[in-house]
Amino acid sequence: MDHPARTSRRRLLGGFAAAAALPLLGTAAACGDDESGGSTDSNKPVELSIFWWGGEARAKLTEDALALYTKAHPNVTFKKTWQANQGYFDKLATLTAGGDAPDIFQIDDNFLAEYASRKVTLDLTEYTSGSKLDVSKFPPSLVNYGKVEGVLAGLPFGENTQGLVYNKTLLAKYSLPEPTTGMSWEQHIAWAEQVSKAAKLPGTMDPSGNYMAFWVWLRQQGKGLYNGKELGFTADDVTRWFDLWAGARARGATPTPDVIHEGNESSITKQLVVTGKAATSWVWVNQMPEMKKSTKDELGVIAFPGDPSAQWARASMYFSVFRGSPNKDIAIDVLNFLGNDMEAGKILGTERGLPSNLDVRKAVEQTVTDAAMKQSITVQGELATKFGPQSPEVPLKGHSKIRAELIKASENVVYGRQKPADSGKAFFEFSKTAIAS
Template sequence: MHPATTPTAGPPPGPSHRTPRRRLLRGLLAAVVAAPLVLGAAACGDDEAPSSDPNAPVKLSIFWWGGEARAKLTEEALALYTKKHPNVTFEKTWQANQGYFDKLATLTAGGNPPDIFQIDDNYLSEYAGRNTTLDLTKYKDDGDLDVSKFPESLWQYGVVDGKLAGMAAGENTQGLVYNKTLLQKNGLPEPTTGQSWEEHIAWAEQVAKKTKLGTQDPSADYKAFWVWLRQQGKDLYNGSDLGFTVEDVTKWFELWKGARDRRATPTPDVIHEGNATDITKQLVVTGKAATSWVWVNQMPELKKNTKDELGVIAYPGDPSAQWARASMYWSVFRGSKHKDVAVDVLNFLANDPEAVKILGTDRGLPSNLDLRKQVSDAVSDPAMKQSIQVESDLAQKFGAAPQVPIKGHSKVRSELTKAAENAQYGRATPAEAAKQFVDACKSAIA
């Protein structure tokens, strides 16, 4: 872990943290009646009781994952908050993605979670279900957490069981990346948004006949399966249960068995390489397929690994099955002694022009559409410009957000890979692999 030093607060020259009247009233009430804390413990950081004085010193603990570049940008944005609110300082901790949720679980189980923490859709339902996350709904309704400039499906993708459990730190969506150089060199057409899955496979068959490179088989990719389900009027989850049946999965696996039989995809061994989550191993950049199924904001990382020009479009089928997905969220610990200030920090990170400019596109496209345009205009990386353009185009077509994945989602994802590879290698028929997958999913979410 890489704890950062806490900024030194300068002497406030007068009222520095301008607290909205309704939040000040909540603070006054909290000073009189101490609300019971989740897990019976205070968040780490400042252990002082809430004060009715808006200029009283406040120290918030904040925890996120990411590399050094993200840490630098986040610390700079938090330092700006302290500059504008000198009574508020931060105890900052960050680490790489691997092991992050183990650490967060340990802190939570010990009754000492951070006031503010980064989380993603693999775990948001789980933490909301434990009453660890603060319900942000009243702050949204009061305007203290302003999501009026967010795409509606973006902020809605943070709602769990009717409670707003997390604020989108950025937006992302699914993208089909293809090798534009390869196609142009061979006089082949580029794929287009709106083609059906069958049309995509026919296109890939045509490409493979001329280049021996078809489309990566995405039958193991939960993103592709999820979008395809939504196009069939289904979903990945329905309440606390699965939103699909064995028959649905069988149709999905059969679709891609047909593509493999037509040699529109690579061989199973190569498909397996593409199933790796490492972006550097995606087949579109290793030269083993003409496409890869990724998140749109991964375009810059893909481009670093190839000299070829890449294009990106929506997944096949009706693009309204895609939605403005939160690339990750900021959540507030329900038992924080300074929850109102913590929410104000979230609002600042999403809606302060200077803060949004600092954070840029590191966590996905800015959630605030007005500020997103300002950030987009300043982007110089061509690959990131492509990402922004395709998401801006798709924003007009996005459908409603699905429910946030339920507990066991990570296991569901890994079981899809296992079942799909059984079908890809011929170790099981599509129907057999589908049954294996659904049985494993039911066990995972039980």
């Protein structure tokens, strides 16, 4: 599964520590031979190091897929390291800064620009022009979401998009209508108010601190979170966003401040929609199966409110190759294998999101038996037909700081510590500094 929709502030602060270590990374990367791809001798023993985050299930599937590669290439073995999401980027920064970076490492869009801008990640562009790294079966927008300033810094290993998850069982109990894709934001809030009154339960989690919701809302107005190397929004935009949800809270459509804070801090298995503290939560579509494990209620998932064409095929995560790796060509071959081999794809399944290779995805979909996963795949497929032609570029460096600060700024409004305009201005100024630092 993807990392939690609302990563805790503690984890993001840990990410800041990782980012602080990054100025050392360019030096470490430069120690490697950037031109040499390593030995092409098919008999020479090679051990590639690979590092990823995730649980035991992901580890087992990844190890099985790597074993399949070794079976086809007996001279290549792997030094496999994995850990939980918490602290992963601290460890990655430490390894890389110390000159002990893994040949292949998992990364997400919070940190891809950070590492790429310091030349830690290998530019994969030249490999995709031939047969070494085949992306011909990948959705172009998904490949583009791995580019930083035109350089392909990571190969997408899973497609995802934003999803509004709601409690179908609760709605049926009170004979309430289900929300639908295409509802305006105002219609969604009115629907949530109706749910709150009938079910005596907040109709929707307050997403004013959710960067995904804010980003989609901006794109529906022709703007964005980023625009090139600049911010894509103004302080007035943030104020209007905070005002929208201040109005929703005043109508009783959202939870109380302490419960909103709980929703902002909680892991995916403890989102308000599964703990029974709200009728909806704002997450990633592929997180549905994980959420379903935490409730006996039936869940539904639709697009975020507003025009769904503002949503996009987002890479749930990537694999990047260390620029200083002495075995670049072999590392590239491993990525090509994991991303395009049919048997490897069936082993990896949907654990990192829908397979990027569309042929592999189709084959994997036919093997899925889990009802929640089938639902997730179906909804992702339906929403993909509604995506607009333009997907955003991967977030700028400083994105993880902006994510955490949006939660802080929104909670200042939620708790009445600041007015929407004051908090909106403060968040805007912070964001300008974050992307410039």
